[in-house]
Amino acid sequence: MKSPGFFLVVIALTAAGCSPLVLRPANFAWPIEDVLKSDLHGMVHEERYSLSFSIKPLMYAETKDSVHVSNRIIRLIRGEQGYYFITGPKFKNVYVFSQGNGGLVLVNRILVSKTGLSSPAFNQRAPYIELLNGGQKPVLLTRDGIVKEVKK
Amino acid sequence: MKRLILILILFCSGIGVAQEQSDYLIVKSFQEKANSLKAQINQAASVNECMQDSLRIVELQRQFAPDTVLLNNALYPLNYQQQIASLYGVLSLARQRLGVIESQVSQINSLQNQINALSDRVDSLSKENDKLLASLDVMSKALGKNRETIESLQRIISRLRNDIRARDAAIFAMTDSLFGTYGSNIQSLPEHQRSVLTRKMERHDVVGKIYQAARQNLRFLETAKLNGKQLVQMLKEQQKFSSNWNGLGPKLSRLYVNSRVREREVAAVDTAISQWGQRADSALWSGLYQVFAENNVKIDSFSNADEFVGSLSNYFDTDGGNKNASGGEKSSKLKHFLGTVWNPTIGSQWLPMLVGQGVLSGDQQIQLQTKLAGWEDSARPSYTLAYVLIIVVLALLVPFILTRRKKKPIAPQHPMEN
Structure with a gap:
């Protein structure tokens, strides 16, 4: 009868052999946000990074309307860690997505304005994403939420 | 401790983002200004305007100097440095283009001055020729009266010939200069350039001058009594004039395609040159025939x-x-x-x-x-008989001479010599 220690060593070695290959460090940050306008089918197309996706579910989540999805403006930026931050005019939230299997998967929804953003804009401020909204104080965001308001 | 680090990070980030302007707007603003400047450079109408545009590029660089890093990262496909280089490239091309255009403008002005001078010269030579032709007419009628009249007539003819040659050369130099500024393909000229050229041709009365020249040359030929050399030269000059006109006539016809009056004038020049040619030709051959007849x-x-x-x-x-x-x-x-x-x-x-x-x-x-x-x-007279006679005489003389030599007495020999 082999000792439990032996089994633990075997399991540890097997687990190490099965762990995914990860290339680190990596930086996914876009230097500036992109302002995209949806087409008739609610698709947006980002040319520089060859990215396109449907904003129907996003619009439904934000406005409960998945019909009027054409000619809607969204602002998109990718953070250093690879999460996509999306918002738009009149949005109350900033949506944080990660790249999933054939789509963007919601990671977090950050409430940034109770009344809706008037003129939102993202800036890349690695490791944060800065959110501007007209004359209001900018806020710094991470995947998890607002870190803090930036002092003027 | 963790809290302190977070505050420090936030403080440092806060310094970096003291500006509240959206990066996107900065990039967009730069792109709009750069594109507008590029369009401005492409529309520049003089080298001086290019100088102003050069200063605008410098101003653009100064204005966006704090955002150079952002612009370099954000601009795509050309980054900031490449866009600035592209602006200078466009500026350089515009300078070259405008430099060439300005040099062409200068050439056109110079040609225009030349055209004006030639046009004036044609007019003055034509007037002088008219006077000389009138004098020639008077002199011709008085011909034979005295030696002085004949000599002065020859002087007038000589001067007229020189003037005619100079006038004809000036006319075609003027037309060459006029068409030279627009190239040879008149039909492909834009409408406004055609009308400018037509106005210039009319202002200098090109067709009228050529017609007048042809008529004057014909009159000269009919009035002056030219010698063989002068007739041959006159025929050659007519041929040269006609050849020049053959090159010019079709261009004028294309230019005056909508003007019946001008078309008729072009046809009149054709007729005048043709008459002059026939007269020059017949004067030459009749002058030559005259030599035999006289x-x-x-x-x-x-x-x-x-x-x-x-x-x-x-x-x-x-x-x-x-x-x-x-x-x-x-x-x-x-x-x-x-x-x-x-x-x-x-x-x-x-x-x-x-x-x-x-x-x-x-x-x-x-x-x-x-x-x-x-x-x-x-x-040439035939010398055959003379040769025969000489041979016969020789045949008789030779035997006679030989016979005479044989009959000659031999001198007696002295006995002592034996």
């Missing part, structure tokens, strides 16, 4: 080079128009022809001149010289 050499009349060669060849072939003449007559006729017509004028002056000016070909000259040599051979 010296009582009867040859068939001729009105062109082939007929002239044919007529003269026939004269040589028939021994001066009289095949059955006796040897003495032939010889005398040849002597007369050579002495009065061929040696002093036709052979020594007209023929080299006609060949030199291309009116007669070299082959035609050789043909005439060969035929003349044939006539000279046939007209």
Whole structure:
């Protein structure tokens, strides 16, 4: 009868052999946000990074309307860690997505304005994403939420 | 501790983002300004404007200097440095283009001055020629009165010829300059350029000047009594004028495609040049025929080079128009022809001149010289009989001399010598 220690060593070695290959460090940050306008089918197309996706579910989540999805403006930026931050005019939230299997998967929804953003804009401020909204104080965001308001 | 680090990070980030402007707006603003400046450079109309645009590029760089890093990262596909380089590239091309255009403008101005000067010269020469032609007319009527009149007539003719040549050259130099500024393909010119060219042609009355020149040249030919050399030169000048007109006429027709009046004027020039050509041609051949007629050499009349060669060849072939003449007559006729017509004028002056000016070909000259040599051979007296007589005389004399030598007494020999 082999000792439990032996089994633990075997399991540890097997687990190490099965762990995914990860290339680190990596930086996914876009230097500036992109302002995209949806087409008739609610698709947006980002040319520089060859990215396109449907904003129907996003619009439904934000406005409960998945019909009027054409000619809607969204602002998109990718953070250093690879999460996509999306918002738009009149949005109350900033949506944080990660790249999933054939789509963007919601990671977090950050409430940034109770009344809706008037003129939102993202800036890349690695490791944060800065959110501007007209004359209001900018806020710094991470995947998890607002870190803090930036002092003027 | 963790809290302190977070505060420090936030503080540092806060310094970096003291500006509240969206990066996107900065990039967009730069792109709009750069594109607008590029368009401005492309529309620059002078090298001076390019200088201003160069300063604007410098100002653009100064304005966006704090955002250079952002712009370099954000701009795509050309980054900030490449976009600035691209602006300078466009500016450089515009400078080159405008430099060339300004040099062309300067050339056009220079050509315009030249055209004006030539146009004035044509006018003044035409006026002078009119006066000279009037004088020539008066002088011609008084011809034969005295030596002085004849000499002054020759001076007028000489001056007129020079003036005519200068005027004709000035006319075509002027038209060359006019068309030279627009290239040779008139039909492909844009409408506004065609109308500018038409206005210039009308302002300088190009067609009118050419018509006047052709008529004046015809009048000169009809009035002046020209010698052979002058007639040949006049014919050559007519041919040159006609050739120039043949190059210019179709261009003018294309230019005046919608003007019936102008079309008629172009047709009138055609007619005038054609009349002048016919007159110059007939004056040349009748002048040449006159040389034979004045010296009582009867040859068939001729009105062109082939007929002239044919007529003269026939004269040589028939021994001066009289095949059955006796040897003495032939010889005398040849002597007369050579002495009065061929040696002093036709052979020594007209023929080299006609060949030199291309009116007669070299082959035609050789043909005439060969035929003349044939006539000279046939007209020379035969010496065959004289040779026979000399041989007979010699045949009789030689035996006689030999016989005389044999009969000569032999001197007696002295006995002592043996």
